[in-house]
Amino acid sequence: xxxxxxxxxxxxxxxxxxxxxxxxxxxxxxxxxxxxxxxxxxxxxxxxxxxxxxxxxxxxxxxxxxxxxxxxxxxxxxxxxxxxxxxxxxxxxxxxxxxxxxxxxxxxxxxxxxxxxxxxxxxxxxxxxxxxxxxxxxxxxxxxxxxxxxxxxxxxxxxxxxxxxxxxxxxxxxxxxxxxxxxxxxxxxxxxxxxxxxxxxxxxxxxxxxxxxxxxxxxxxxxxxxxxxxxxxxxxxxxxxxxxxxxxxxxxxxxxxxxxxxx
Amino acid sequence: xxxxxxxxxxxxxxxxxxxxxxxxxxxxxxxxxxxxxxxxxxxxxxxxxxxxxxxxxxxxxxxxxxxxxxxxxxxxxxxxxxxxxxxxxxxxxxxxxxxxxxxxxxxxxxxxxxxxxxxxxxxxxxxxxxxxxxxxxxxxxxxxxxxxxxxxxxxxxxxxxxxxxxxxxxxxxxxxxxxxxxxxxxxxxxxxxxxxxxxxxxxxxxxxxxxxxxxxxxxxxxxxxxxxxxxxxxxxxxxxxxxx
Ligand SMILES: Nc1ncnc2c1ncn2[C@@H]1O[C@H](COP(=O)(O)OP(=O)(O)OP(=O)(O)O)[C@@H](O)[C@H]1O
Ligand SMILES: [Mg+2]
Numbered sequence: 262x263x264x265x266x267x268x269x270x271x272x273x274x275x276x277x278x279x280x281x282x283x284x285x286x287x288x289x290x291x292x293x294x295x296x297x298x299x300x301x302x303x304x305x306x307x308x309x310x311x312x313x314x315x316x317x318x319x320x321x322x323x324x325x326x327x328x329x330x331x332x333x334x335x336x337x338x339x340x341x342x343x344x345x346x347x348x349x350x351x352x353x354x355x356x357x358x359x360x361x362x363x364x365x366x367x368x369x370x371x372x373x374x375x376x377x378x379x380x381x382x383x384x385x386x387x388x389x390x391x392x393x394x395x396x397x398x399x400x401x402x403x404x405x406x407x408x409x410x411x412x413x414x415x416x417x418x419x420x421x422x423x424x425x426x427x428x429x430x431x432x433x434x435x436x437x438x439x440x441x442x443x444x445x446x447x448x449x450x451x452x453x454x455x456x457x458x459x460x461x462x463x464x465x466x467x468x469x470x471x472x473x474x475x476x477x478x479x480x481x482x483x484x485x486x487x488x489x490x491x492x493x494x495x496x497x498x499x500x501x502x503x504x505x506x507x508x509x510x511x512x513x514x515x516x517x518x519x520x521x522x523x524x
Numbered sequence: 525x526x527x528x529x530x531x532x533x534x535x536x537x538x539x540x541x542x543x544x545x546x547x548x549x550x551x552x553x554x555x556x557x558x559x560x561x562x563x564x565x566x567x568x569x570x571x572x573x574x575x576x577x578x579x580x581x582x583x584x585x586x587x588x589x590x591x592x593x594x595x596x597x598x599x600x601x602x603x604x605x606x607x608x609x610x611x612x613x614x615x616x617x618x619x620x621x622x623x624x625x626x627x628x629x630x631x632x633x634x635x636x637x638x639x640x641x642x643x644x645x646x647x648x649x650x651x652x653x654x655x656x657x658x659x660x661x662x663x664x665x666x667x668x669x670x671x672x673x674x675x676x677x678x679x680x681x682x683x684x685x686x687x688x689x690x691x692x693x694x695x696x697x698x699x700x701x702x703x704x705x706x707x708x709x710x711x712x713x714x715x716x717x718x719x720x721x722x723x724x725x726x727x728x729x730x731x732x733x734x735x736x737x738x739x740x741x742x743x744x745x746x747x748x749x750x751x752x753x754x755x756x757x758x759x760x761x762x763x764x765x766x767x768x
Pocket of ligand 1: 543544545547549567568569570571572573574575576
């Protein structure tokens, strides 16, 4: 049996799907960089940036609703900026009852800008993840000279996450199958302490199994000539068309960024 | 496909091996397989079959005795050559297939033999064709069925164009149809073969010679038909003749 963890990737044939992955990764990084460089409080500029990401989302053929829903994962992280509300000095906007802290106007502007920036950045990253298979992404990172060890770690994680999830799932099922209720009792599987003990034991088992598997995987790699250095095929040359397509949104973002700094 | 025809032999003499925890898994094992011969290795769980196989390309080193493959002794110095000659397919395909895509996995061996890009692609194509899985290069390993994984696992070593195939329980966990087509595949392949298996039908059908191991020792080595007739011998080592 195997467990289907959901891939972020959405199959498709749009221009964005077919764009050279190296161009996509670089463009994504540049877009996120320009978002983070935006001065606070330039709402019109933010609206333009968002409009462009919406165009990109539509061009990739991904449902906008799903992008928005998934982009909510940015929220909890942005809440770390909540303290800005009360720590940035400036004209007071309102006073929090009881604690006596004052929310300043520039504090609110900075907080809202950070919220918007992280939300936009996540949307841009989602477009990349939804149009690029992780294996292509790894390949692109390799040709962009990200250290191979790091890439190898990500690729093993991706490969064995599924195997590990399958093993965990089978163990949980085996536990359930043996957690019968005594006659006349409603609850199955013993009391909380018992369950905690079993769970702890299962985690330990899972660790041991993974450890032993890593040894066998290493043997399988060694058997096929691995001597400590992962080798890959060299990437094909970049096409000018892909470069130009990638430059389009980046230029648009750069223009908006410049304008926002100017005005 | 076959180069150096006179050289792809397996020659093990007086092999002893103990695991680091002190368990002696092999005791004076001697085995000679001549070029092009296909030999079955049977025996109960824990007999030492997998342990013996791991010696054939230097993953484990003998505590005592000699392992020679293709006329070369398995030493650190010869490791590169020997690993290119011996295609070892592990018992669990989830160990064998460690890359995200089928292509990456099949290309792993050829790439680490430092072949050129075109040659690597060519080898991936022909290895996948040999196991009848040509449509699979872009597939993700974790979404394959057990039978598909086993075939791809064999392709990963065929891509290295080995002279010798060492397969650990190739038919375990397969449904009858996948098993049947795997048997046909093994019969097609021209390499010298050592195959560990609990599948006595497979052994009877495919191998002229069989070797029985028990408790780390070789206890029988001979023509499959006559060993299969010796029910006392089979029973003494926890095995069953396929006719029952
Ligand atoms: N890493 C290890 N450390 C210690 N002992 C081991 C290790 N691997 C295997 N053994 C022991 O060595 C003996 C031989 O194991 P081996 O895996 O070679 O058996 P096998 O014939 O392949 O069995 P099976 O049919 O179950 O695959 C067994 O008793 C086993 O418990
Ligand atoms: Mg075994």
